[in-house]
Structure formats: C-alpha cells, structure tokens
Amino acid sequence: MNSTTLSDRALLLFFIFLVLAGPAILAPFGGSYPDLLQKFAIFGVFAIGFNILFGLTGYLSFGHAAFLGAGSYAAVWMFKLLSYNVLPALILSVIVAGLFSVVIGYISLRRSGIYFSILTLAFAQMMFNVAYSVATPITNGETGLQIYNDDPQWLQGADSPLTTNLFGLKMNEVFWRPEFLGFEAQFNVGYYFCAFFLILAFYISMRISRSPFGMMLRAVKTNQTRLSFTGVSTRPYMLAAFVISGMYAGLAGGLWACMDPLAGAERMQWTASGEVVLMTILGGAGTLLGPVLGAGFIKYFEAIFSKINDQVLHSWFAFMPDGLENVMVAIVHPFVGKGWHLTLGLLFMLIVIFLPGGLIGGITSLGRWITGRGRKDQG
C-alpha cells in the first residue's frame, strides 16, 4: 500500500511539473499561446471528470457537454450580475452543473448500458434545444450569452478591470514572453489559473480513484449484479459519481467562460459530448493521466490540423515532382483544414478498434512487452 502512495505522489509531482512547465514545453511545437494552453487545461478538467464516471464505472454518458454548457451560462450570468471577478462565477457554475446532474443522473441511472447512454443523450439534446430556442431570455439563443455595457454588475468596482479577473489579476494578461531556442513561449495568467484547477481536479480524482468509494465504483464496472447480491445498493454510489463528474464538467464550463466571457448553446451539442468521450478513450479510460493526455492530444491536433490549408500542403510536398505534388495535396486536402472532423472520426474508430486501452494502455502494454522480453532473455 505504501508503495502505491509513493508512486502516486511521484505521478502527482510529475503531473504538476508538466502542467506548470506547459508553456515552455509546448513552445517548440508551436503550441505556446494562451488560447490553446487554456483549452488544454479546461478540457483536461472536463475529461478527468468524465473519466470518474466512464472510466471507473463503465457507464457511458453521451450528454456530458450539457453540464459544461450549463456551467458556462451560469458563469456568464455571474459576470453580468455581479462583476468580472471569476471566483463567484466558478462557484455558481459548479453548483448549477451539480444541480442539473443530480436531476438528470437520478432519472438516467434508473437504467444501465445502452439505455443510460441514450437517456443522457436525450437529456443533453433537450437542454440544447431549450438553450437554443426556448430559454432565450436566459441563454440569448443563437447569438450566445454575452456581457453588455448596460448589464447591472452590482459589485463591479469603479477601478476594477473590464475583463475577467481574479481580484484585479487579469486573465488575458501575458506576464512573461521568453524565447526558447528561437520559439516564443507565452506565460499567461489565465492558463495558470486554469492549471491550478487542473491540478486540483487531478488530485481529487486520484484520491477518489484510490478510496473505498472508487473501489466500489470499479466493482460496479466489473459486476454490478454480484455487487447487488452482496447486499450493496449501487444507486447512491453511481449518483455520487455522476454528480461529481457533472460538477467537473461545470467547472470546466465555468473556466471556459472565465477565459472567454461568452457562452453559446453549441457547447452543449452531442458533438461536444462525443468529443469528451473521444478524449477519454484516446488517452485511456480508467487511467489517471490518460484523459488529460487525450484532451491535450485532441486540442493540439485540432489547432494544428485546422490551420493547414492548401498553401501549406503545397509547401510540404514541394520536394516532389509537380504532378505527384498535386496528387498528394488532393489526397491530404479532405483531412485537414475544414475537414479536420473527418480525421477526428477516423482516429476515433482506429483507437476503438485497435487500441481499446487508449494511449496509456498502449504505452503500458508496450512497456510490458519490452520488459517481458527482457525477462525471457535473462531466463
């Protein structure tokens, strides 16, 4: 037991280092700008939360983006009503998402398996429809919820900044732009604010995963029937897991609104729910580090791939003869730029088919294969 906590501590320290040094590490890959870094952290939180439900219990929710959207709306409303300070916004977004997930979880968890997936999907679509059309006074419909000059903002001080801030510390401020090997790294307040919550989220998920509660959730995944036969009612455990992961999603939504104070209904669509599922399974469902890795991987490639246009492609294949160059560009073209979703879909399928354990699972089995071979050599 002691060794587990030790390796956990090492993992946590490693994770903290990765997150804190993020801007410097990503600089050579062209990923060190605030917008992308913040997305890493936000979707990291989202995926960690999703993993608590899907990774531990095996219940596949297809409507988690609804909680993210709800969190975003709640946060923007706090900006509109109180002030640009991010703390009340985050608190409310977590609470609102928690409330929604209690209601939706209570109903959806009456069924398991496919029924559960479909129910959560139906709820998310319902919330999307409502946000998009019906609840326009609250969500501002198609336009998305924004902050206007005539909003009350009762607590907004006369001299406090007019962007989202933490007691005067502006979220969009870049406080240090050093150069690493000719690449610029941007250290941004907002990123470190998100990073704090990412580390906190990681730590909590680690504690949950190692606790008796986490053990119970894993038992649900292994064999729920047997668990009920031993006299355990799984419902409360499941609901707790669902609400926790819903609150994580709300926190992610709140953070997103803090970085960029507007909220739109498209954040709640089923495609967004599908994306977080993909992040989790790509990294490795049920592992601690996997979801964050998957989130970073997808957001990074999204940013890179969707920027590639035909000009870039031509410059890539410039070394080839002209005819071949055009053929290559024509082949690659549908997969990049606006066609990024095609690549995403293919990636999704390939991962599910060939790498059910995700990246982490792949790395682990690779390591086991190497060490296993080493042992055989010794023997």
Add this chain to the structure above:
Amino acid sequence: MDAILLQVLNGLDKGSAYALIALGLTLIFGTLGVVNFAHGALFMIGAFCAVTLNKIFSISSEKVNPDKTDFLGNPLVEKTPYLESWFGDTGIAIMDWSVPLAILFSIPIMMFIGYVMERGLIRHFYKRPHADQILVTFGLAIVLQEIVKAFYGANPIQTPSPAAFVGTLDIGVYIGFAENAITYPYWRLVYFAFACAVIFAVFAFLRFTTFGMVVRAGMADRETVGLLGIDIDKKFTIMFAIAAVVAGVAGVMYTPINSPNYHMGMDFLVLSFVVVVVGGMGSLPGAVLAGFLLGVLESFASMNVVKQFFESIFIPSIDQIVIYLVAVIVLLVRPRGLMGRKGVMEE
C-alpha cells in the same frame, strides 16, 4: 376537430421517418445485439443517393446560342440535359421522377454498404462491450457524414418531387369539412403510404418466409439455431443489409419534404433512439407504434392552443422538448418501454 385531424396528418410524415429508422435500429439490435449509432448516417446516405441520381440525370450538354444574351450581355449558354436530347419526352419524365427512381438506385447501394459495414466492422464488435459498439459506430457516423460533406458541401440541396405530386390535396372536403379546412401536401401522403408499405413488407418478410422464420428463431435463441446447423451469422448479415436498405429508402423518399444536408442523419438518429427506447428495446411493433405516436405528439405540441396551455403552467415551448419529456416519463413509469419484452437489455 379539423385542426386536430390536421395535426394528426402533419405528424404522420415525420412519424413515418422515425418509425422506419427505429424499425431498422430494432432489427439490428434484435438480431446482432449491436447498437448502431451510424444508422442515421445510413438514412442520410439514402437521401444523398436521391441527390446523386438527380444530378446524374441533369448532366447537360452546353451550347452557346449567339442570338440570345444573358443578363450580363454575354452570349447565352443553353443547357439541355442529355436525357432530354436523347429520349425527348420520356427523358423529361425520367428526370421528373428522379426521386422515386432513386429508390431502385439506392437499394443495391445500401445493401452493399450494409453488407460491408457488418462484415468489415461490426462483426468484430459482437463480443466487445456495448460502450465500444456505440463508440465505433459513432466514429463511423462522423466519418460518413464528413465524407458526404466533402463531396456535397454543407448546404441543404433541394430535390423536388415529381410534378404530379406537387401541391396539396384538400382532404377535408372528402370527409365532410369545409373547403381548405384540411389540406395536405400530396408528397407527404405518398411518404406515409410508402412507409406503411415498407413496414408491412418487413413484417410480412419476417412472418411468412422461411428466411424470416429462421431469423426470428435466431432472435429468440441464437445458439440453438446455430446448433441446428443453420448458418445464422450469414442470415443476420443479410438482416443488417435489409435494415440499411430500410433506412436508405426512408432517406430517399424524405428528400422532397426536407432538403437533405449532411447532418440530417444525426438529427433523426437521436430522436429515433428515443423512439426505440419508448417503444421498447427489441420490439419491432413497439418501434413502429412509438415512431408514429411521437411524430403525432410532436406535431400536436406545436399547436398554438397546446403551447399556450403549457406556457400557462410554466413549461414553455413544449414542441421542442415533448419527445424527450415523453421518453423520460415512459422510462420512469414503464422502464421496459411500451411493448418491450421481459429480459431484453435489462442487465
């Protein structure tokens, strides 16, 4: 009274589409035990079969007519479809009837796609958990959708119905209402009749043919049928192809009602899943019944009277959420769905 009847009619065409997609979903689930998230994509591909055939038919020869000019002052380019110049009036009629003809065009295509999907991908997922099946078909749906988008663009493409079915029928007059009280587009009637025919054909096929009997036996107890020396896997593959065809032709015939775009499949899929759940997982009559029921309910909810009533009890815009609300209530009151059998998907 006439208003109520009109809403029932209005619900039938959407209900037909729900019923057809849900029927296919249930067939696949009942036979192979796989939840197919790509079924909506099959519906969409069917619709784009119609678009493709329409485009093929209207391939035209271009001739510059120096006597006339277009609005920019350039010589007018006259386009004559080859079909017209080759076959004259028959050619024009063929072009006019491109949507119904697309059914014939789509059946082999959908059969092929269904067969390849089952043999190439889904077969490998029988023994994997349901979550994996959902994920892989979801990925496939994205891929199919994006491929169609790459070829046809993101905008809806109008595909007209044959000229004979343009316009509306004044049904009210026949059953004793005032003129223009209940009018209904011809094509929607055609769609409803078509859906009924397809549903009837599927049921008859399962009920009255030896093949259907074997498939039903396989749905009940796959192992025993296999032990009797019947290659049940092959039969189930064919059922998958048939389900794909049902979704495909539903999509073909739906094009004149709503111009197809690349994400129409997913829009229908989410609702069709709700339909399947309400009807009862694994029950074919349940899927059909729930499809029509929810279609009609949806159109009732869009009536102004109903909307105002629900607004007065603080449920605004009921038409957007009624299907989901019904689904939630049904699952709470009768978790097995309307006609669900015991023991199906209850683990």
